[in-house]
Amino acid sequence: MRKIILLVFLYSVPFTCFAQEIKDRDSIAVDTLQNIKFNYKQVVIPAVLIGYGFWGMESGQIKNFNHQIRDKITDIDQKTTIDDFSRWAPAASVYALNAFGVEGKNNLKDRSVIFVTSYVIMGGTVFGLKSVTHMERPDGTSNNSFPSGHTAAAFAGAEFLYQEYKDKSIWYGIAGYAVATGTGLFRMYNNRHWLTDVAAGAGIGIMSTKIAYWIYPYVNRTLFGGKESKSTSFIAPSYNGKQLSLCFVKIF
Template sequence: MNFRKIVLLLLMPIWSSLFAQTMVKANFQDSIPDSSAAKPLKFNPKQLILPTALIGFGFIGINSDQIKDFNSEVSEEVVEHIDKQITIDDFTQYAPAAAVYALGALGVKGKNNLKDKSIILASSFLIMNITVLSLKSITKVERPDGTSNNSFPSGHTATAFMGAEFLYQEYKDVSLWYGVSGYVVAAATGAFRVYNDRHWVTDVAAGAGIGILSAKAGYWLFPTVNKLFASKSNPNRKSAFIPYYDGKQVGFGYVSSF
């Protein structure tokens, strides 16, 4: 099986969708609305069903003998047929979130402006990162390859699904295919974590749930978090989180103008 071809097929929808939408746009002006135009996501209990189901499955798998056997069977099957590891998941985990900024740079307007969506993404990333690192240190699940005891949950998968939900929320009103493409890339990231023998299936499931829930929480908390960056004494002050990637690490920088 040629996994490089599979990766190209999985990534194709996001680029083809981006190209199609961009060609339809006649106006490529980068118009950024005021912060008052921000559209936070309203909380709905139904939004918890999918992520909590995924997280619950992951937690059950830690102690369930049946699910442990399933994890082992998948891992053994992967190891038996693996040719060599493909580390593309180190990059695809960031692709959905990066697509939001790429689309904005191309003039495809999303739900929120640059400042607001950066605050939402930073909040989501912080929630996701704290949750993942805390669970890793508490559960101490051994990785399939036996290299360490921090397998649960999958951080790569959590990052990818957080970005996919972020992409979906920002562009679902423009085209549903943006969100679908983001989730395809996120799912591929999780699959490669299993393929590379770095995670169990339950690690990936829990990571996906945490990522989705973290992104939603970023939107739910936005009105409150946004107040931290508002200045009553200087209404012209503008603040924003700017994501960065230096080839080894990913993070956010805080920029403020007066």
């Protein structure tokens, strides 16, 4: 009998890399962007999660706890691939909700730039840390365990979903974070990551999206001169745990 039952609400299709051509006839002026302002309180939770992850790399007590958690939830004979899909669900839901007429905080162009900026920050941070920490995975297959890229992507999307739809209903954000949490748990269940990897990945994902919102005015001025652009192209990194790839996004 399983000791732990995980319930994850998944309501989108998976994607690893996409090329998108979107027409936004009703886009509003950039000056009306509803951005979030920096507040030190917003960084407390992600900073604690990231700090816990780094602390666990040196603390023998936390390392022992990592092994205890792994032994309790890992079933080596039965694995699942749901985490490969669920990591994209929160971010994809932002566009799915808009497609069904539930408008978010920002227009299509603004939120797309924020989304890509977030994933550039997240992907670069995750890839950089994996390259320098060389932490062995629980299953011993490689030395790129820290931090969890799947979890980082899921939480970056969850924060994106929360920021865009928190004024509509707090439950959109709760659902996104539930899916992201489930993604992290499944990474441990599949014996691919330690608890500290997942915690750090969650913190990096949340922080990346917050930073993307904070710096959007600067990104907008740099890329578009503070004016709306009819056609925009982006290149964003994607990391699947083994290799780094680039995703092309084009917005019309």
